[in-house]
Amino acid sequence: MDERPFRQLLRLYLDPFALFKNTAVEPGALEYNRRHRRMLLIYLRRWATIAVVCLALIVRLAALARGQPLVWIPLAALEVLFSSGLCMGFLSIAAYIVLGLDY
Numbered sequence: 581m582d583e584r585p586f587r588q589l590l591r592l593y594l595d596p597f598a599l600f601k602n603t604a605v606e607p608g609a610l611e612y613n614r615r616h617r618r619m620l621l622i623y624l625r626r627w628a629t630i631a632v633v634c635l636a637l638i639v640r641l642a643a644l645a646r647g648q649p650l651v652w653i654p655l656a657a658l659e660v661l662f663s664s665g666l667c668m669g670f671l672s673i674a675a676y677i678v679l680g681l682d683y
Contacts, residue, residue, distance in 0.1 A: 596623035631665030
């Protein structure tokens with residue numbers, strides 16, 4: 581069983597670049613990152629799922645928000661998480677493409 585703290589496990593689960601090496605510091609890091617770029621597709625799927633779930637919840641909460649002003653608070657949080665999901669998904673796919681380029 582993994583005895584890592586929850587914060588570190590959460591970072592490994594959500595941060596697409598947590599397992600990649602720093603190319604400015606470590607020799608051979610670029611080749612390592614290129615060999616392991618398929619991991620980015622898993623993170624793309626995770627963040628896309630987060631974005632879709634947030635969007636579905638936003639649609640449901642939007643109807644409630646008309647009559648309940650306090651519903652705007654979780655609605656705003658879901659919108660931020662939805663935007664983060666889109667950004668992280670696009671960032672993951674962009675890094676996947678760039679790591680696949682031969683230059």
